[in-house]
Amino acid sequence: MMDNQQYKKELQSYLLNIHTQTSEISKTLEDQNCCILGEMEKLLELVVGAQSIASSFYLKSYLSPFTDEYSTLSNAAFRLSEKRHGGLIIVERKDSVAKFIHNGIQVNAKISVPLIETIFYPGNPLHDGALYIKSDLIISAANILPLTETSYIGRKLGTRHRAAIGLSEKTDALIIIISEETGRISFALNGKIFVIHI
Numbered sequence: 001m002m003d004n005q006q007y008k009k010e011l012q013s014y015l016l017n018i019h020t021q022t023s024e025i026s027k028t029l030e031d032q033n034c035c036i037l038g039e040m041e042k043l044l045e046l047v048v049g050a051q052s053i054a055s056s057f058y059l060k061s062y063l064s065p066f067t068d069e070y071s072t073l074s075n076a077a078f079r080l081s082e083k084r085h086g087g088l089i090i091v092e093r094k095d096s097v098a099k100f101i102h103n104g105i106q107v108n109a110k111i112s113v114p115l116i117e118t119i120f121y122p123g124n125p126l127h128d129g130a131l132y133i134k135s136d137l138i139i140s141a142a143n144i145l146p147l148t149e150t151s152y153i154g155r156k157l158g159t160r161h162r163a164a165i166g167l168s169e170k171t172d173a174l175i176i177i178i179s180e181e182t183g184r185i186s187f188a189l190n191g192k193i194f195v196i197h198i
Contacts (some may be wrong), residue, residue: 002062003102004057004061007053007057007060007198008055008057008081010045010053010059011050011053011054014046014049014050014053017046018043018050021039021042021043021046022043024039025039025040025043025061025168026178027045027159028047032109035154038082045074045096049101051195052196055187055194055195055196056196057195058075059074059174059187060074062093062174062187062189063091064175065092065093066092066093066094067091067111067129067133067136069082069111069133071174072111072112072113072143073091073111073116073133073182074115074139076081076089076111076113077089077118077176077178077185077196078152078185079089079113079116079117079118080097080116080117080178081178081183081184081185082183083117084180084181084182084183085117085120085121085122085127085180086127086154086160086178086180086181087116087118087120087131087160087177087178087181088129088145088160088163088164088175088176088177089116089130089131089133089171089175089176090130090131090133090145090167090173090174090175090180091133091174091175091176092132092134092135092171092173093171093172093173093174094131095172095173096133096171097167097173099170100145100146100167100171101130101132101140101143101144101145101167102144103142103143103144104129104132104139104140104141104142104143104144105126105128105140105141105142105182106139106140107131107138107139107141108137108138108139108140109137109138110136110138111133111136111137111138111172112135115138116131116138117140119131119141120178126141126142128140128142128164129141129144129145130142130143130144130145130167131143144161144163145163145164145166145175146166146167146170147153147159147162147163147166147167148162148163148166148169148191149168150165150191158179158181160177160179161177161179161186161188161193163175163191164177164187164188164193165188165191165192167188167194168188168189168190168194169190169191172189172190174188174189175187175188175189176196177193
């Protein structure tokens with residue numbers, strides 16, 4: 001796992017490359033006979049890379065004071081994403097989430113990638129609902145969360161995303177969302193969604 005300085009250095013490198021690529025595209029546009037689609041694809045790859053580095057940095061920053069297993073959680077999210085298995089993972093921070101979540105099944109187990117993958121395996125009775133993590137333990141699974149009542153113009157949000165935003169509006173918890181439709185990983189914090197992986 002990279003330290004903060006390594007994250008920042010790598011992100012600066014991506015941003016410099018994005019700036020260089022953007023300048024080259026602008027110059028190419030002056031020649032009306034040139035097609036810039038190939039250059040735009042390279043630019044998109046750089047932006048996605050920068051986004052991945054930045055989101056990993058912030059995810060670590062937001063989680064590391066509250067769980068030593070932030071790297072395990074990140075790995076589990078990426079494994080679920082690769083398989084297109086949906087998931088919703090609450091990480092309690094300072095505020096207790098207990099009074100806002102309902103009907104969870106007690107797990108009380110150490111956080112591990114195989115256990116998280118098993119819980120969110122399609123068809124498993126616990127795969128619908130959210131996993132509740134406090135410190136380095138999975139407290140419960142199949143938790144029901146409050147849905148946000150905020151409407152997002154131009155964005156269609158699924159139940160997992162609305163539930164994650166809803167809980168993040170009421171507590172300082174960080175909620176990781178894995179979309180089963182797209183494999184996209186994002187997290188909700190303070191009523192907002194941040195994309196980690198497209």
